[in-house]
Amino acid sequence: MSSDKRPLRGNLVVVTAPSGAGKSSLVERALARVDRLRYSVSYTTREARGAERHGVNYFFVSEDEFLKMRDRGEFVESARVHGYLYGTQRTAIEKMMGEGYDVILDIDVQGADQIRRQMPDAITIFVLPPSREVLESRLRSRNLNTSSDLDRRLRNAVAEVHAYKDFKYVIVNDDLDRATSALEAIIIAERHRTDRQEGAALDILSTFGGELFYA
Secondary structure, eight states, X not given: OOTTSOOOOOOEEEEEOSTTSSHHHHHHHHHHHSTTEXXXXXXXXXXXXXXXOBTTTEEEOOHHHHHHHHHTTOEEEEEEETTEEEEEEHHHHHHXXXXXXXXXXXXXXXXXXXXXXXXXXXXXXXXXXXXXXXXXXXXXXXXXXXXXXHHHHHHHHHHHGGGGGGSSEEEEOSXXXXXXXXXXXXHHHHHTOTTTSHHHHHHHHHTTOSOOOOO
């Protein structure tokens, strides 16, 4: 691509799953392995857990601040999940996509469904755990949730898993390496859709000159 051309607008990659299915681990791995992929940091009203850092894992804000941002229309999606508010800032993803980066979101099922309805071109991916038992085991191994919070997440998961059929892709996270490879493959394949490569193809065709024909 010549330097005087604007970069091709990036894709929006939406990864969602019930809590504990492993979507955050998959997104983290994809970011380390796929070039031109950026992470959109969500806003939340919950407190930081463990080693989480403000501006890296989430932007941790008060509920009042969050609601003011939402009322100003700053979020492309927002939802209350497990008692806390979460949202994705519109200007942040638009800026990165405009610069030619694919932007990956790690968000809850409610928020992902909002984006799926608003932005049909988004690459929507649903991550399923191999079973309810595995999901519960993963949530318990985190040791970050109270008993009531764990029960609420499991109850929500019963409803959330049925949403998989509304998304473009499904990844069963029964093996982290295999699931990561699947996520990478989806992102890279979407970059090579014919409609997204048309500009590059026409540039190449122009070097051949003359009318197109088959010998």
